[in-house]
Amino acid sequence: MTKKEIRQQQIEKLSEFAESAEKDAEDQVLLKSIMNSEIISNCQSIGITSSLSYEVDTSGLIAQLWDQGKDVYLARANDNAERTQDFIYYSYMTKLTKSKFGVEEVNEPNAQINNDLDLIIVPGLAFALDSHQRLGFGGGYYDRFLSKHPNSKTVALANSQMIFKTASWKVEATDIAIQTIITPESILTN
Template sequence: MNKKELRQKQIECLKNYAATAAKELDDLILLKKLMNLKLLQHSQRIGVTSSLPYEVDTSNLIANLWEQGKEVYLARSYNNREHTQDFVAYNYNSKVAKSKFGVEEVVDTNAKVNNELDLIIVPGVAFALDSKQRIGFGGGYYDRFLAKHPHTPTIALANRKMIFAHMSWQAEKTDIPLKTIITPHEI
């Protein structure tokens, strides 16, 4: 199965999983594990994406980061040929709107852009534990960004439906492996 086919299969699987108690429990466990990580505790500027309903929920993560006085930056994609993105300062007063992907992004053109982050929480629909590769949403936004910022630590939050022990898809030369994948259970 190629990446595009697996991506579509995964999105359908995750949509079915989205309204279950098991997903809610996974989200809570993942949040707790992430908040207990020393890397997160020592990070001040954190990049994250506002999650879609079938992804691991980032709303509680963002609220926890704000409570701890951390700077939160939401990914903002640009509708250009290069499929680029920046991370934009996000707080309680930020104006947001849904992007063409359905993800909330900061729309204030005067909001501070900061791509020199201490940590990035990277989204995706499938994560291979052996290679730390991921399948995202197909635009290459994160891979392009991470290629330009190779020293920024990356973490993915993967619920039980997103986890693959071994990479069952062909990685492309532009795919950037993650540094850490957090799962709801011990592997």
């Protein structure tokens, strides 16, 4: 199977899973795991993406980060040929709009950009537990960003439908492995 076919298969599988109570339960376990980990307690500036309905829900995580006084930065894809992205300061007062990808992004032209973050919570469709490789959405935004900002710690929240023992997709030289993967059962550090 090609990466494109695996992506489509994962989106269908995750969309179906999103309708279940099990997904909500797993999201809560993942939220509790990351909030109780040293990963969060040792970081002040945290980059995150506003989740789509079939991804692990990040809304509760963002609210808890604010409650802890953390600086939250929301990913925003730049409309350029290089497919770059930035992380934009995000508070409960920030205005959001949906991007062409359907993801909510900061819609304030003078908002603060911070790409030198302590931690980035990286989204994905699938994660390989052995190599910590991720299957993203195909745009390469995160891989490009992470290659330019190697000092930021990375973590992914992976529900049971996102977990693969090994990558069943082709891993490219430009793919960046995630340092820590949090599953409903454990926290795995590379």
